[in-house]
Amino acid sequence: MTFDVATLPEPALNPSHWESDDLIPPDGSAWDLLVIGGGTAGLVAAKTAAGFGASVLLIERDRIGGDCLWTGCVPSKALLSAAHAAHDARTSTRYGIHVDGVTVDFPAVMAHVRRAIATIEPTDSPAAMRAAGVSAAHASARFTSPQAAIVDGHQVQFRQALVATGAAPVMPPIPGLADAAPLTNESVFGLTQLPGRLLVLGGGSIGCELGQAFARLGSRVRIVEAAERLLVREDADAAALVTQALAGDGVEVRTGVAVTAVRPDGSAWVAELDDGTEIGFDAVLVAVGRRPRTSSLGLDVAGVELDERGFVRVDARLRTTNPRIWAAGDLTGHPQFTHTAGVHGSLAASNAVLGLRRRADVASLPRVTFTQPEVAGVGVSLERARALGLTMRTLGHVEVDRAITEQQTAGFSRLVLDGKGRVVGATIVGPRAGESLPEAVLAARHGLRARDLAASTHAYPTYSDGLWKAAIAQVQAQLTGGVTRRATQALTSVRRLTLRSR
Numbered sequence: 001m002t003f004d005v006a007t008l009p010e011p012a013l014n015p016s017h018w019e020s021d022d023l024i025p026p027d028g029s030a031w032d033l034l035v036i037g038g039g040t041a042g043l044v045a046a047k048t049a050a051g052f053g054a055s056v057l058l059i060e061r062d063r064i065g066g067d068c069l070w071t072g073c074v075p076s077k078a079l080l081s082a083a084h085a086a087h088d089a090r091t092s093t094r095y096g097i098h099v100d101g102v103t104v105d106f107p108a109v110m111a112h113v114r115r116a117i118a119t120i121e122p123t124d125s126p127a128a129m130r131a132a133g134v135s136a137a138h139a140s141a142r143f144t145s146p147q148a149a150i151v152d153g154h155q156v157q158f159r160q161a162l163v164a165t166g167a168a169p170v171m172p173p174i175p176g177l178a179d180a181a182p183l184t185n186e187s188v189f190g191l192t193q194l195p196g197r198l199l200v201l202g203g204g205s206i207g208c209e210l211g212q213a214f215a216r217l218g219s220r221v222r223i224v225e226a227a228e229r230l231l232v233r234e235d236a237d238a239a240a241l242v243t244q245a246l247a248g249d250g251v252e253v254r255t256g257v258a259v260t261a262v263r264p265d266g267s268a269w270v271a272e273l274d275d276g277t278e279i280g281f282d283a284v285l286v287a288v289g290r291r292p293r294t295s296s297l298g299l300d301v302a303g304v305e306l307d308e309r310g311f312v313r314v315d316a317r318l319r320t321t322n323p324r325i326w327a328a329g330d331l332t333g334h335p336q337f338t339h340t341a342g343v344h345g346s347l348a349a350s351n352a353v354l355g356l357r358r359r360a361d362v363a364s365l366p367r368v369t370f371t372q373p374e375v376a377g378v379g380v381s382l383e384r385a386r387a388l389g390l391t392m393r394t395l396g397h398v399e400v401d402r403a404i405t406e407q408q409t410a411g412f413s414r415l416v417l418d419g420k421g422r423v424v425g426a427t428i429v430g431p432r433a434g435e436s437l438p439e440a441v442l443a444a445r446h447g448l449r450a451r452d453l454a455a456s457t458h459a460y461p462t463y464s465d466g467l468w469k470a471a472i473a474q475v476q477a478q479l480t481g482g483v484t485r486r487a488t489q490a491l492t493s494v495r496r497l498t499l500r501s502r
């Protein structure tokens, strides 16, 4: 079986030819800020700098909007929403609602995915950039010196520059894999037919999200993950709940094994695993991580060093080893999220243009994996909390009334607290967990304590009750232990005596 992996077909979705602005800066000599890469980091940086009155030239070689808009967050979340709708229809019997004959119209699902992209695209478009005061050019850029780059054959001088060229999917060197035309995030959203049997290499965020999406849309999905478990960056018990949900979706999860070779099998393919087993498949999606896009940029000529993993080396203020060049987003080695790219792009631009010395936040960056159940986390993980001897409060969602009313109790809310009771981490697993996370992010960022969360009334019945109840449990534990307990008991006795004597 062969899949027609076209690039996104609608003209509105393929604005690969757009008019470039003039490459000559307004003062005729040098741009205040040259931004290379028009993904989230570059876009936010360019708009921020232009907002401060800087002359800004943004260079993008493909589509403005980058991975998030075209091949990442937006299409994956749109695909997941369709898949979850199919799942809800199939499983509504538990609420006494019977839906017969759920069918998936895959081309219509993909049209929904493209509509989501097309609706968001105008906010990131070249026109939007111009409206924000940014000059944008459709070209590749390469540094030719620490203060100049070549763009479309033209030398461009800059006072400062920001590199934001993102990351690309890693392709493992498995013999025979290339012959099977492996899908990546760059091609999977161009599928026009649902794969019958989909093999997914990698059980990280992409593997779990897209593995679940395709399974719920009707593919027979197998995920092969080299590590001992899925979602290695999340708490083990959170990952276990996702593994359980995937099994419920019919996904076969194989961990601790690796594919050693791929060979053809008629019109399909077979993957050979290092435990001696084999998996037959029609299409394979590779999601084993992403490598920074740093080649062909002339970074060496510009004096910009890479770290030992190949990411652009930046200091806490996002300055590279060339003091005139900054970097933000997926190519820096910071967690690869759109919100990180945006916040760091803005921060790097502010530091560059205004000469500020703001430092990038790395301790309270949120993470959300949009499977069902959703997994949301910030700060210190369970494993690290144990190693550091920190306090943890975990509340199972069997105690959250909203979860009970929705029959979605397979989840939990966890707070990690330091010795002073300050929130230093949180993990939430359950429906819309990412929507309950921000208060934990706020707490971790501003040193709030469990008692601050406990003292803030949460609406009933919401999923945020989970975190609230965990905070209350912590406060109650403090009140019923040691000195505090003796003090409250003494107060109660005094009050009792006072009232008796009246």
Ligand SMILES: Cc1cc2nc3c(=O)[nH]c(=O)nc-3n(C[C@H](O)[C@H](O)[C@H](O)COP(=O)(O)OP(=O)(O)OC[C@H]3O[C@@H](n4cnc5c(N)ncnc54)[C@H](O)[C@@H]3O)c2cc1C
Pocket (backbone or CB within 6 Å): 036, 037, 038, 039, 040, 041, 042, 059, 060, 061, 062, 063, 064, 065, 066, 067, 068, 069, 071, 072, 073, 074, 076, 077, 139, 140, 141, 142, 164, 165, 166, 167, 185, 206, 293, 296, 297, 328, 329, 330, 331, 335, 336, 337, 338, 339, 340, 341, 370
């Ligand atoms: C399937 C998938 C799902 C994801 N889901 C989420 C999610 O739900 N939430 C989340 O927070 N994150 C998600 N991410 C991660 C998120 O997409 C990235 O972290 C984010 O897009 C990084 O932005 P960036 O600006 O660093 O890079 P990019 O978006 O990759 O932008 C870099 C741009 O630079 C351009 N470029 C490269 N080289 C040159 C050159 N030499 N000259 C000119 N231009 C150049 C590229 O064409 C590209 O447009 C997802 C990623 C994937 C793959």
Ligand SMILES: NC(=O)c1ccc[n+]([C@@H]2O[C@H](COP(=O)([O-])OP(=O)(O)OC[C@H]3O[C@@H](n4cnc5c(N)ncnc54)[C@H](O)[C@@H]3O)[C@@H](O)[C@H]2O)c1
Pocket (backbone or CB within 6 Å): 172, 201, 202, 203, 204, 205, 206, 207, 209, 224, 225, 226, 227, 230, 231, 232, 257, 258, 259, 287, 288, 289, 290, 335, 336, 337, 367, 368, 369, 370
């Ligand atoms: N919801 C989100 O925010 C979201 C969604 C998707 C992607 N992303 C971002 O994109 C990045 C890349 O995603 P990803 O899933 O490709 O990477 P990842 O790092 O999250 O996971 C890759 C997985 O592949 C495994 N692996 C490596 N080599 C392998 C091999 N040869 N065979 C089998 N397994 C192998 C690794 O052990 C790891 O678990 C993520 O780090 C994340 O930051 C975010």
